[in-house]
Amino acid sequence: MLARSSLRSARSLGASARSSASRIGTRSASTANGPAEEAATWKSTFAASAATAVAIGSIGWYYHLYGRNVHAMTPAEEGLHATQYPWEHEKWSKTFDHQALRRGFQVYREVCASCHSLSRVPYRTLVGNMMTVDEAKALAEENEYDTEPNDEGEIEKRPGKLSDYLPSPYKNDEAGRAANNGALPPDLSLIVKGRHGGCNYIFSLLTGYPEDPPAGAVVQSGLNFNPYFPGTGIAMARVLYDGLVEYDDGTPATTSQMAKDVVEFLNWAAEPEMDERKKMGWKVLAISSVLMALSIWVKKYKWATIKTRQIVYNPPITSSRPAAPRPGAKQ
Numbered sequence: 001m002l003a004r005s006s007l008r009s010a011r012s013l014g015a016s017a018r019s020s021a022s023r024i025g026t027r028s029a030s031t032a033n034g035p036a037e038e039a040a041t042w043k044s045t046f047a048a049s050a051a052t053a054v055a056i057g058s059i060g061w062y063y064h065l066y067g068r069n070v071h072a073m074t075p076a077e078e079g080l081h082a083t084q085y086p087w088e089h090e091k092w093s094k095t096f097d098h099q100a101l102r103r104g105f106q107v108y109r110e111v112c113a114s115c116h117s118l119s120r121v122p123y124r125t126l127v128g129n130m131m132t133v134d135e136a137k138a139l140a141e142e143n144e145y146d147t148e149p150n151d152e153g154e155i156e157k158r159p160g161k162l163s164d165y166l167p168s169p170y171k172n173d174e175a176g177r178a179a180n181n182g183a184l185p186p187d188l189s190l191i192v193k194g195r196h197g198g199c200n201y202i203f204s205l206l207t208g209y210p211e212d213p214p215a216g217a218v219v220q221s222g223l224n225f226n227p228y229f230p231g232t233g234i235a236m237a238r239v240l241y242d243g244l245v246e247y248d249d250g251t252p253a254t255t256s257q258m259a260k261d262v263v264e265f266l267n268w269a270a271e272p273e274m275d276e277r278k279k280m281g282w283k284v285l286a287i288s289s290v291l292m293a294l295s296i297w298v299k300k301y302k303w304a305t306i307k308t309r310q311i312v313y314n315p316p317i318t319s320s321r322p323a324a325p326r327p328g329a330k331q
């Protein structure tokens with residue numbers, strides 16, 4: 001009863017709304033013909049157009065001020081874009097080539113370590129990656145480190161241990177700058193992650209020094225021309241030359257071979273967890289695909305009864321009279 005009466009009142013509400021709408025329509029239609037109404041229409045059109053123009057103009061002005069990318073340098077000064085090389089270790093199913101890491105570490109030690117620190121790499125991480133425990137211990141012992149203060153407060157020297165970090169070539173940044181014409185050789189621990197282009201950029205940088213700067217290029221004194229370095233004038237001179245190191249495994253030490261090895265090594269220094277991460281990725285894929293298949297099967301199993309059931313509606317048998325009274329209606 002309640003449902004029907006509310007239905008009726010809703011219907012009458014709709015009817016009154018409809019009639020009022022038609023009333024408004026009639027009124028505006030009857031008054032739209034006068035000149036005053038025409039002027040008002042023109043005014044409102046003008047106001048809407050002006051408001052739109054102001055809105056578009058202010059968006060344009062705001063974009064002009066803040067929307068565009070601002071470059072500190074022109075694209076030419078940003079440096080040549082590094083070539084994309086097919087790095088084997090960057091493929092998602094590949095690990096580092098550990099022989100290349102060993103060679104790359106040799107290049108770092110023999111060439112780069114005189115200027116660049118690698119201060120986030122402890123000797124212990126070399127174990128199992130490119131050295132045995134004994135080799136790493138022997139390497140650590142080649143350097144001296146400060147002891148903890150003794151009873152008299154004196155700090156002494158002791159040979160390095162596996163838990164020590166690779167030594168830096170300079171005592172501090174100022175000494176590094178002083179030795180390199182004012183330019184600080186950056187720490188190389190995270191350089192692969194810290195430079196746009198990563199491995200490609202560093203490989204291009206190391207192998208990209210031309211014999212002579214191209215005609216018209218201005219190179220400041222004390223700087224070297226390298227098209228890949230932003231600004232093209234880099235304080236580091238070319239450091240890799242064919243045959244500079246002698247690899248233990250007999251690999252020919254060409255410039256590009258050494259650059260490739262040292263870049264792979266620096267990539268390891270920046271991402272020592274990469275091999276583990278990729279192995280873990282395979283496990284995750286394997287386990288989650290089994291769980292996925294299982295959950296699809298469970299879903300199908302649970303829904304089977306619901307999806308395959310048949311609902312049959314048997315209408316109540318009515319008499320042949322056309323308008324039967326609805327059940328529950330007042331007679």
Ligand code: HEC
Nearest residue numbers: 111112114115180183184185186191202234235236239262
């Ligand atoms: C004689 C010292 C010296 C040696 C040896 C040296 N570098 Fe450098 N390196 C520098 C200096 C100085 C800079 C800073 C350049 C600058 O800011 O203009 C630099 C900068 C760099 C940069 C950073 C470039 C950038 O985008 O900021 C990388 C990467 C680099 N060196 C890699 C190496 C590698 C790898 C080796 C070994 C194969 C090496 N360097 C050997 C002195 C050296």
